[in-house]
Amino acid sequence: MAIVWIPASAEMTMNRSVQVRLFMNLGNDKALWFLFAVPAVLLPVYIWCFWQKARALRILASNEMLKKINNTVSIKKQIFKAMLLLAAFISIVVALTEPKWNPQTQKIKRQGRDICILLDTSRSMLAEDIKPSRLERSKIAISDLLETLAGDRIAIVTFAGNSVVKCPLTQDYAFVRMALADISAESTSRGGTMIGDAIRKAAEEVFDKQSREFKDIILITDGEEHEGYESFPVQAAEKAAAEGVRIIAIGLGNENEGSRIPITGPNGETTFLKYKGQEVWTKLGGDLLRNIVYITDGGKYLSVEPGTTLDLGQIYENLIASAEKRELESTTMLKYDEKFQIFVALGLVLLICEAFISERRKI
Numbered sequence: 442m443a444i445v446w447i448p449a450s451a452e453m454t455m456n457r458s459v460q461v462r463l464f465m466n467l468g469n470d471k472a473l474w475f476l477f478a479v480p481a482v483l484l485p486v487y488i489w490c491f492w493q494k495a496r497a498l499r500i501l502a503s504n505e506m507l508k509k510i511n512n513t514v515s516i517k518k519q520i521f522k523a524m525l526l527l528a529a530f531i532s533i534v535v536a537l538t539e540p541k542w543n544p545q546t547q548k549i550k551r552q553g554r555d556i557c558i559l560l561d562t563s564r565s566m567l568a569e570d571i572k573p574s575r576l577e578r579s580k581i582a583i584s585d586l587l588e589t590l591a592g593d594r595i596a597i598v599t600f601a602g603n604s605v606v607k608c609p610l611t612q613d614y615a616f617v618r619m620a621l622a623d624i625s626a627e628s629t630s631r632g633g634t635m636i637g638d639a640i641r642k643a644a645e646e647v648f649d650k651q652s653r654e655f656k657d658i659i660l661i662t663d664g665e666e667h668e669g670y671e672s673f674p675v676q677a678a679e680k681a682a683a684e685g686v687r688i689i690a691i692g693l694g695n696e697n698e699g700s701r702i703p704i705t706g707p708n709g710e711t712t713f714l715k716y717k718g719q720e721v722w723t724k725l726g727g728d729l730l731r732n733i734v735y736i737t738d739g740g741k742y743l744s745v746e747p748g749t750t751l752d753l754g755q756i757y758e759n760l761i762a763s764a765e766k767r768e769l770e771s772t773t774m775l776k777y778d779e780k781f782q783i784f785v786a787l788g789l790v791l792l793i794c795e796a797f798i799s800e801r802r803k804i
Contacts, residue, residue, distance in 0.1 A: 466540075466541045466542070466544070466777050467538045467539060467540055467541070468538070468539030468540075468541060469537060469538050469539045470538055472534055472537035472538045472539075473534070473538055475534045475537070476531065476534055478530075479527060479530065479531065483527055483530065484527075487523050487527075491519070515800060518798060518799065518800050519800050521798065522795050522798055522800065525791050525792075525794055525795040525798070526791075526792070526795055528791050529787075529788045529789075529791035529792045529795070530788075532784045532785075532787045532788035532791060533784070533785065533788040535781075535784045536781040536782075536783075536784035536785045536788065537781075538781075539779070539781050540780050540781055540784070541777030541778060541779055541780060542777060542778065542780060543777065543778045544776065544777050545776045552592060553590075553591065553592040553593035553594060553612075553655075554593045554594075554655045554656070554657055554761060554764060555593070555594050555596075555610055555647075555648055555649075555655060555656045555657070556590075556593050556594065556595045556596070556657045556658075556659060556761065557595075557596045557597075557598060557610070557643040557647045557648065557656075557657070557658050557659070558583060558595065558596070558597045558598070558658075558659045558661065559598050559600060559636075559639045559640065559643060559658055559659070559660045559661065559662070560576075560579060560580075560583070560597060560598070560599050560600070560624065560661050560662075561575075561576075561579075561599075561600060561601070561634060561636075561661060561662035561663060562576060562599045562600065562601050562624060562625065562626050562627075562628045562629055563600075563601040563602075563626070563629075563633060563634045563663075563665075564601075564626055564702055564714060565634070565663050565665050565702055565721075565723035566579070566626065566662075566663060566693070567626055567702050567703060567704075568663070568694065568700040568701065568702050568703075568723050569700065569703060570694060570695065570699075570700035570747040571693055571694070571745060571747055571751070575663060575693045575694065576624075576625075576626060578693070578751055579661045579693070579751065580621055580624060582661075582751040582752065582753040583597070583621055583661075583753060584618065584621060585752070585753060585754050586753035586754055586757055587614045587617060587618065588754065589754040589757055589758065589762075590614065590757070591762060592612065593612075593761070594610040594611060594612050595608075595610065595611065595612075595614070595617055596608055596609055596610045596611070596643070596647045597617065597620055597621065597624070598639055598642050598643055598647065599624055599628040599629055600629060600634070600635060600636070600638060600639035600642070601626075601628075601629040601633055601634060601635070602629060602633035602634075602635055603629055603635065603638065604629070604635065604638045604639045604641075604642040605628060605629055606642065606646060606647060607620045607621075607623070607624060607628065608620035608621075609647065610647060610648075610649075634662065634663075634664075634665050636660070636662060636664075636674040636677075636729070636733070637673045637674035637675075637676065637677040637678075638677075639660075640658065640660075640674060640677040640678055640681055640688070640733075641677045641680070641681075643658055643681070643686075644677075644680065644681040644684055644686055648684070648686065652685070654685045654765065655685075655764075655765065656684075656685055656686045656687065657686070657687050657688075657689060657760075657761055657764075658681065658686055658687070658688045658689065659689050659691065659753070659756075660688055660689065660690040660691065660730070660733070660734075661691045661693070662690070662691075662692065662693065662730070663692065663693045663694045663723060663724075663725050663726065664690075664692050664694075664725055664726030664727060664729050664730045665723055665724065665725075665726045674729065674733055675729075675732050675733060675736065678732075678733040678734075678736045678737060679736050681737065682736050682737040682738060682740075686737060687737050687738060687739045687740055688733055688734050688736075688737045688740045689734065689740065689741045689742075689743070689756065689760060689761075690730040690731075690733055690734045690740070690741070690742045690743070691743050691744075691745060691751065691753075691756075692725045692726070692727050692730045692742065692743070692744045692745065693725065693745050693751070694723065694724060694725035694745075694746070694747070695724065695725055695746050695747060696724055696725045696726075696727045696744075697724070698724070699722040699723055699724035699725075700722065700723055700747075701713040701714070701720055701721070701722055701723075702714040702721055702723055725744065725746075727742075727744060730742050739764075741760060743756065
């Protein structure tokens with residue numbers, strides 16, 4: 442039985458013509474391309490075979506002999522047998538399209554949590570101590586996370602010197618992938634690392650106010666907030682915690698050694714970012730991230746150092762998938778009955794009939 446999902450909002454606007462179109466569904470409509478083989482290949486082949494057969498008989502026998510040979514052969518039966526084979530081929534093609542009909546609507550309620558990913562896109566995330574870079578490794582991990590989500594809504598906010606909502610809360614994971622692909626170190630217009638602003642952006646603009654529970658922030662950053670924590674990240678975390686938001690912080694890099702930030706020049710040459718003539722080394726600000734997460738109920742801090750892997754799927758399974766969920770938007774489900782068996786059987790019957798029909802006339 443095939444299943445098609447239709448959002449509740451779409452169901453409300455479904456008119457009569459849409460309902461008629463939904464009466465039948467093809468699971469593999471690409472198989473219909475095989476039908477072009479009937480006029481383009483099969484019919485010409487049959488015509489050519491009949492012509493070659495007649496030509497060979499004319500060469501091997503005289504006109505008088507042909508009349509005696511063809512006296513018992515029925516051209517109509519030959520054509521009928523050919524039509525049976527073509528009909529069998531068409532029937533098998535229709536079966537390959539996986540036809541379904543007899544839809545039955547059923548409303549279901551989906552459960553999940555609201556997850557907002559705060560992704561640091563500052564220049565320090567270009568450091569390559571975590572391959573291929575901190576930012577690219579984070580994007581790969583988020584993409585892998587989407588494979589394990591079980592109905593949760595997800596949003597993405599990028600931040601550096603300011604914060605931008607790249608993707609609002611949604612269950613459309615294909616749209617999330619599109620938004621993720623466009624993220625780079627240029628995703629925000631200002632340099633810096635304003636973690637507090639990003640937390641406030643998620644709490645005030647991403648999450649709704651309907652519930653004080655079931656909300657998670659996954660903060661992915663190297664934790665280097667400059668200029669005296671001017672975005673007040675700890676205070677922002679306190680306010681988010683008061684609204685029922687849990688923060689899971691993932692720190693990228695090493696707290697002691699640090700790493701240089703590569704810069705690609707106009708001619709493709711690679712240099713390293715400098716400040717006042719000195720190369721900039723970026724280190725993991727672990728203490729700040731610990732202070733942020735420990736304020737929230739159930740918050741967790743995880744560090745990803747060079748040589749280790751970032752597995753958001755496993756983090757989701759351990760910390761989020763098992764947590765309490767809430768009911769999300771109800772969805773209408775259409776169930777279709779598979780009917781390809783009918784056309785497979787019809788094709789087999791036509792082939793059997795063709796095999797038992799003789800080309801000879803009854804005398």
